Amino acid sequence: MRHKPSLLTLENPPLSRRQFVQGIAMGGVVAGLSLRSGPLFASQEKSAAIHTLRGTQFDLSIDKQTVNFTGQTRLATTVNGSLPAPILRWQEGDEVTLRVTNRLDVSTSIHWHGIILPTAMDGVPGISFPGIAPGETFTYRFRVQQSGTYWYHSHSGFQEQTGLYGAIIVDPKEKESIQYDRDYVVQLSDWSDEDPDDVYAKLKKLSHYYNFNERTSSDLIQEIRAKGVSKTWQNRQMWNQMRMSDSDISDVTGYTYTFLMNGQTPADGWIGLFRKGERVRLRFINSAAMTFFDVRIPGLKMTVIAADGQDVEPVSVDEFRIGVAETYDVIVEPLDDSAYTLFAQAIDRSGYALGTLTPDAGVRAEIPEFDPVPLLGHGDMGMDMSSMAGMDHAGMGHGAMAMGSMAGMDHASMGHAPAQQADMDMQGMSMDGMDMSEMSMEGMEMTDMNMGDMKMDTMMSNSSAPPSPPVNRPVTHASTEFGPHVDMRADSPSYRLDDPGVGLRNNGRRVLTYADLINRYPTPDPREPGREIELHLTGNMSRYMWSINGVKFANADPLQLKYGERVRITLVNDTMMNHPMHLHGMWSDLETGDPGRIPRKHTVIVQPGSRISYLVTADARGDWAYHCHLIYHMLGMFRQVTVS
Numbered sequence: 001m002r003h004k005p006s007l008l009t010l011e012n013p014p015l016s017r018r019q020f021v022q023g024i025a026m027g028g029v030v031a032g033l034s035l036r037s038g039p040l041f042a043s044q045e046k047s048a049a050i051h052t053l054r055g056t057q058f059d060l061s062i063d064k065q066t067v068n069f070t071g072q073t074r075l076a077t078t079v080n081g082s083l084p085a086p087i088l089r090w091q092e093g094d095e096v097t098l099r100v101t102n103r104l105d106v107s108t109s110i111h112w113h114g115i116i117l118p119t120a121m122d123g124v125p126g127i128s129f130p131g132i133a134p135g136e137t138f139t140y141r142f143r144v145q146q147s148g149t150y151w152y153h154s155h156s157g158f159q160e161q162t163g164l165y166g167a168i169i170v171d172p173k174e175k176e177s178i179q180y181d182r183d184y185v186v187q188l189s190d191w192s193d194e195d196p197d198d199v200y201a202k203l204k205k206l207s208h209y210y211n212f213n214e215r216t217s218s219d220l221i222q223e224i225r226a227k228g229v230s231k232t233w234q235n236r237q238m239w240n241q242m243r244m245s246d247s248d249i250s251d252v253t254g255y256t257y258t259f260l261m262n263g264q265t266p267a268d269g270w271i272g273l274f275r276k277g278e279r280v281r282l283r284f285i286n287s288a289a290m291t292f293f294d295v296r297i298p299g300l301k302m303t304v305i306a307a308d309g310q311d312v313e314p315v316s317v318d319e320f321r322i323g324v325a326e327t328y329d330v331i332v333e334p335l336d337d338s339a340y341t342l343f344a345q346a347i348d349r350s351g352y353a354l355g356t357l358t359p360d361a362g363v364r365a366e367i368p369e370f371d372p373v374p375l376l377g378h379g380d381m382g383m384d385m386s387s388m389a390g391m392d393h394a395g396m397g398h399g400a401m402a403m404g405s406m407a408g409m410d411h412a413s414m415g416h417a418p419a420q421q422a423d424m425d426m427q428g429m430s431m432d433g434m435d436m437s438e439m440s441m442e443g444m445e446m447t448d449m450n451m452g453d454m455k456m457d458t459m460m461s462n463s464s465a466p467p468s469p470p471v472n473r474p475v476t477h478a479s480t481e482f483g484p485h486v487d488m489r490a491d492s493p494s495y496r497l498d499d500p501g502v503g504l505r506n507n508g509r510r511v512l513t514y515a516d517l518i519n520r521y522p523t524p525d526p527r528e529p530g531r532e533i534e535l536h537l538t539g540n541m542s543r544y545m546w547s548i549n550g551v552k553f554a555n556a557d558p559l560q561l562k563y564g565e566r567v568r569i570t571l572v573n574d575t576m577m578n579h580p581m582h583l584h585g586m587w588s589d590l591e592t593g594d595p596g597r598i599p600r601k602h603t604v605i606v607q608p609g610s611r612i613s614y615l616v617t618a619d620a621r622g623d624w625a626y627h628c629h630l631i632y633h634m635l636g637m638f639r640q641v642t643v644s
C-alpha cells in the first residue's frame with residue numbers, strides 16, 4: 001500500500017526542514033514512541049520516530065514500561081517512556097545539565113558512551129559514582145568538548161539489555177566538514193523477551209545454549225554421505241577435542257533475540273524517507289547487548305565519514321561490520337526513486353535488523369538472503385600455519401590465515417602408525433590448553449572450515465588410512481601463564497587490521513576494515529608511547545567465565561596509568577569470539593597504519609585469535625572503567641583504570 005501523503009509531506013513540508021530531517025513528523029505520523037501494544041504485522045504505517053531532545057537542560061526519567069515486540073507483553077526499561085531512549089542533540093562547547101530520575105525499584109545509572117568528561121560524570125556505579133538509588137535524581141553536568149555520533153546507556157546490571165539506550169548527536173561548533181541534506185540515526189539493538197538474568201544463568205550452565213548453528217546429527221549424516229566417515233570424523237574430532245565449535249560465533253542468538261532498528265522489529269521495519277539526489281547521512285549506532293551486525297544497503301555504496309563519532313577520510317564501501325558499542329556515520333546518495341533495504345545481519349546469521357530508505361513510505365525493497373553461517377578458521381583461533389608446504393596462498397586474503405610450518409612434521413606422537421604420514425604439523429598449537437600432538441589431523445578437509453579459497457586438496461591427499469575411531473579420552477590442558485581459569489589460548493595471534501572478519505572474507509563486496517580508517521586530521525598526540533601494556537582477553541567457555549590475563553574483575557588490581565603519559569595498549573584475544581573493548585574517559589588511538597593520521601575510537605573490536613594495538617594519552621585523572629562491551633562478558637572481562 002502506498003502513502004501519497006508522505007510524499008506530499010516531503011514535497012510541501014509544513015514543518016521546517018530541520019524538523020523534518022529529525023524525523024519529527026513523517027507522513028503525518030507523529031509517534032514519539034516506538035512502543036506498541038497492538039498486534040504486530042498489521043500496521044502499514046511504520047514511520048514512528050524517536051523523540052529528539054535539544055538544548056542544554058534535560059530531564060530524563062527512567063522507568064519500567066510494557067512493550068510488545070514479539071506478540072508477548074514484557075516490561076522494558078525506558079527513558080521518558082521511550083525505547084530507544086530519546087535522541088539527545090547537543091552543541092559542541094555547551095555545558096549540558098542532565099537530571100536523571102530513577103523510577104525503578106533498583107539502582108540505575110547512565111553512562112555517556114564516548115563522551116570525554118570528568119570521571120564523576122561518567123556514570124559507572126562503583127567506579128565513578130555510587131549509582132542512582134530508587135526515587136532519587138542525579139544531576140550530570142559537563143562541557144561537551146567534541147562533536148559527532150555517540151550514545152548513552154545504563155551501566156547498571158542488565159538494564160541496557162532491557163531497553164535503556166539512546167543516541168547522542170553533538171553538532172560541531174564550526175560548520176560540518178561534510179555536507180548532507182538529510183540526517184538519520186540508525187540505532188541497532190537486540191531485544192529478548194527473556195529476563196537477562198535467566199539468559200545469563202543459561203549461559204553459565206551451557207555456554208552453547210543459544211547456538212543452533214552447531215551442527216546437528218542430521219548434518220553429520222549428510223556430511224558423512226558427502227565426504228565419507230574418515231574426513232567427516234576427523235574434522236569434527238579436532239573441534240570436539242578443542243571443545244569448541246567452528247560455528248560458535250555468538251553466545252546469544254536470534255533464538256531469543258528480536259533485532260531492532262530504531263526500536264522497530266524486522267516485521268515493521270524502520271523507514272527513512274529521501275528524495276532522489278539527496279545526500280543522506282546515516283548515523284549507525286550498535287546499542288545491542290551482545291550482537292555484532294554486518295550492515296549493507298543493496299544497490300547503494302556507503303561512504304564512511306566517521307567512526308565512533310570522529311571524522312575519518314571518506315571511504316566508499318558496500319558493507320561494514322559494527323561491533324557492539326561502535327558507531328559509524330555514512331553518506332548514501334540514492335539517485336533514483338527506488339526503495340533500498342537497510343540490512344543488518346547478525347554476525348551469526350541468526351536474524352537481522354531491517355529498515356528501508358525510500359522516497360515513499362509505502363514502497364519497500366527486496367530483503368536479501370542471509371549470507372552463509374560463518375565458520376571459524378584456524379586464523380580465528382590464533383593458529384599460525386604460515387608456511388604450509390605445497391599450498392596455494394593466492395586465495396588467502398588479508399593474511400588472516402597464516403598457516404606455518406606444516407611441512408616435515410613428526411607423526412609419531414599422533415596416535416597412529418608412523419607410516420601414516422599426516423600432512424600437517426600442528427605442534428605448538430595449544431588452543432584450549434590441549435596437547436595438539438594427540439590429534440589425528442590427516443585427511444582433514446580444511447575447506448570445510450571456511451579457510452577461504454585455499455587449495456588444500458593436494459595436502460589432504462593422504463586420507464586412505466582407515467577412519468580413526470572416536471577418542472573419548474579427556475582433554476588435557478596444557479598450563480598457560482593464566483592458570484586454570486582459562487581454557488583457550490591463541491599461540492600465534494596476528495595483527496589483522498585489513499581482515500574484515502569471519503563471515504565477511506571474500507564475499508565479493510567491498511567490506512570496511514580497520515585498515516581503512518584514517519583520521520581526517522593529524523594525530524592529536526604525536527608522541528611515541530613511553531611504555532607498552534599487553535593484555536590477554538581470556539575465557540573459559542565451559543564455565544562461561546571471561547577475564548583479562550586470566551583474572552576476572554572481582555580479583556583484579558586496577559591498571560595504573562600516569563597522568564599525562566602516552567601508552568600503547570596491545571590486546572591479544574585468546575578466545576574464539578570478537579570482543580569490543582571500551583576504555584572510558586580517554587580515546588583509544590587505533591594504530592591502523594599512518595602514524596600521522598591515527599583514528600580515534602572509543603570501542604575497538606579485537607577479533608578472535610588476533611592482536612591489536614592502540615595508543616592512549618592518559619589525560620583524564622581518576623578512576624575509569626575498561627571492559628568488553630558484550631553485556632554477559634563484562635562481569636569478568638573488566639578492569640578499573642586509575643590515572644594519577
Ligand SMILES: [Cu+2]
Pocket residue numbers: 546578579580628629630633634637
Ligand atoms: Cu567480550
